[in-house]
Amino acid sequence: MGIKKPVLAGCVLAAALCASGAASADSSVELYGQVDAWLGAQRNPGPYDRSWTQGGGGMSTSYWGLKGSEDLSGGLKAVFALEDFFLPQTGAMGRYTGDAMFSRNAYVGLQSDTLGKVTIGRLTTPYFVSTILFNPFVDSYTFSPMVFHTYLGASGQGIVGDSGWNQSVMYSTPSYNGLSANVIYGFSGDPDHSGQNKWGANALYFHGAFSATVAYQQVEFDSTPGDLDTLAPGFRRQQAVQAGAAYDFGFAKLFGQYQYIRNVIGGGDVTMNGGQVGVSVPLGHGSVLASYAYTGSSGASDVKRNTWALGYDYTLSKRTDVYAAYFSDKISGLSRGDTFGVGIRTKF
Incomplete structure (x- = not known):
């Protein structure tokens, strides 16, 4: 006697679901990201007019990503991530015109429960992670004074090399009682400059407040x-x-950072000293954010930069928040610049 088509289809579907369940127990793939857009006005330091804009990434840069893992048994996993920044105001990929599609992260690696993780590809640097975790505006390229002083340097200040490195390898330790570390090395990939490289490391410690x-x-x-x-x-x-610390008193969380940068230049070195102090104060269903950063250059350059920001981030749900912020930026020899606006951010 033949099997009816609906019954056969049901058997095939059940088998597929069983196979899918067995596979999901050994591996997983996750889609995630966030969209952040804001309205306001900007004026850069110097002889520039204020421009009104609808921008992206007010509190954090918009991105989407895919990440996954496969259980290789014995506490060992294969891991990967592909993460693309994008501009919600235009729909363009990347942080700016010409940026690579997966400029946030693009890596594959191995992770052990006891030995740590090794990844290779394009990787977010440990220095960037330390920068954003210890200031109240975190990774905002619109309102965070510390991000501006570190990654959006003006008049020769700030670091070079970007927040993510191509052709790199990184080792991350497991967490030991709240202490962990990361070491990264970036290859030049150019036989004519084989001696040039990038390398860095950080240590992180979290214990209670x-x-x-x-x-x-x-x-x-x-x-x-x-x-x-x-x-x-x-x-x-x-x-x-860079060194940073934070303490959460409950009624307020205090942040502090110190940074020293040395540019080795044949015509005369340039050194930069500075840091950031900030606070996040819970208020209603959100937090008041305040931050001040200073950097002074010496040697072949003598430039001082003072930047402060004040904002309020209001939580609408577990995934969505709205915010308003003001940012002031003063560089010696230039007229003051500022940015103000309101925005919304949602995560998925």
Whole structure:
């Protein structure tokens, strides 16, 4: 007697579901990300007019990603991640025109429960992670004073080498009683500049209300080997060190960071000293955020930069928040710039 088609289809579907369940027990793939857009106005330091804009990434840069793992048994997993920044105001991929599709992260690696994790590909640097975890505006490229002083340097200040490195390998330790560390190395990939590289490391400590970090990196090229000379004649390498700490009192969380940067330049080195102090105060269904950062240059350059920001981030749900913020930026020799606006961010 033949089997009816509906019964056969049901058997096939059941078998597929069983196979899917067995596979999901051994491996997983997750889609995730966030969309952040804001309305407001910007004026850069110097002889510029204020421009009204609808921008992306007010509190954090929009991105989407895929990540997954496969259980290889014995506490060992294969892991991967592909993460793309995008601009919600235009729909374009990347943080800016010409940015790579998976510029946030693009890696594959192995992770052990006891030995840690090794990843290779394009990787977010440990220095960037330490920078954003110890200031109240976190990774905002619109309102965070510490992000501006570190990654959006003006008048020769700030670090080179980007927040993510191509052709890199990183080892991350497991957490031991709240203490963990990461070490990264970036290859030049150019036989004509085989001696040039990037490398860095950080240590992170979390224990109750207290957290702290120290980070270091040395960079011998910015985006392509041999390109530091185009930024300044005789520019050979940059060394940067940062220390940060935070303490959550409940009624307020305090943040502090110190940063020292040295540009090794044939015509005369440039050093930068500075840091950031900030606070996050719970208020209603949100938090008041405040931050001040200072950087002073010495050596072949004498530039001072003072930046502060004030904002309020209101939680609508577990995934969605709205915010308003004001940012002021003063660089010696230039008229003050500022940014203000309101925005919304949702995660998925």
